[in-house]
Amino acid sequence: MSLSKPTNIVYGLIGAYLQRLYTSPLKTKAITSCIIAALGNVVSQKLSGARQLNEDSVLAFALFGLFFGGPVPHYFHTYVPLLVRHPLGILLIERLIYMPCFQALALYMLAIFEGKPHRVASSQMQKLYLPTLMANLKYLTLFQYINIKYVPPMLRVLMVNLVGFAWVIYLANKRAKASKEK
Structure with missing residues (x-):
């Protein structure tokens, strides 16, 4: 009997999340992304x-998740499948553009x-862009394909x-190393 309480709590949280996702998807995705990005950064710092x-x-990281990490993918995953139906086409658009x-x-951001300031942000972006882009293509393409093909x-x-x-942990570590080198 006592073992069922954690299960009920988990089911309750999942149910509440799905309810919010149905009633206000953009807000729910933005808040979820905010929390996950902030937690990823904290874990990265601790590790x-x-x-x-x-x-x-x-x-x-929290602000980025709130303003960009939830809303931008929300719109991408809402509208791109209206233009391209095949999962490989969606994957190519996602990975290449x-x-x-x-x-x-x-x-x-x-x-x-x-x-x-803009100058420092731009310089840091230029320094980290190619290595993170290549790592993203190398390590996350399969996950993206699975996401596009099998996830509702x-x-x-x-x-x-x-x-x-996991990507936030990687990215935060890369940015921290780049900041220390300066």
């Missing part, structure tokens, strides 16, 4: 051995949200965010 949490970085632009936006459209942004949790 790298940071003695003190860089709150500016956590806030930057959407992802490189989104990656540049992410690197630039994270620096801006941390309070860095309503849950694709959540799946992107869950895979993105």
Whole structure:
């Protein structure tokens, strides 16, 4: 009997999430992305051995998730399947057009949200863009294909965010190393 309580809590949370996703998908995806991005950054800092949490970085990732990490993929996964039906076509558009632009936006806006001026944000983006782009293509293409082919459209942004949790850890580590080198 006591073992069923955690299960009921999990089912209740999943039910509440799906309800919110149905009634206000954009808001739900934005908030979910905000939380996952912030947690990913915290985990990244802890794994790298940071003695003190860089709150500016956590806030930057949270704001990026809220304003871009939830809404932009929401619209992408809503409208691109209306233009292209085949999963491989969607994957090609996602990998060759959407992802490189989104990656540049992410690197630039994270620096801006941390309070860095345009010149520094642009320089940091240029330095990190190609290595993160290549790593994204190398490591996340299969996950994206699975997401596009098998995950229901309503849950694709959540799946992107869950895979993105690991990606945020990778990206935060790359950015932290680049900041230390300066």
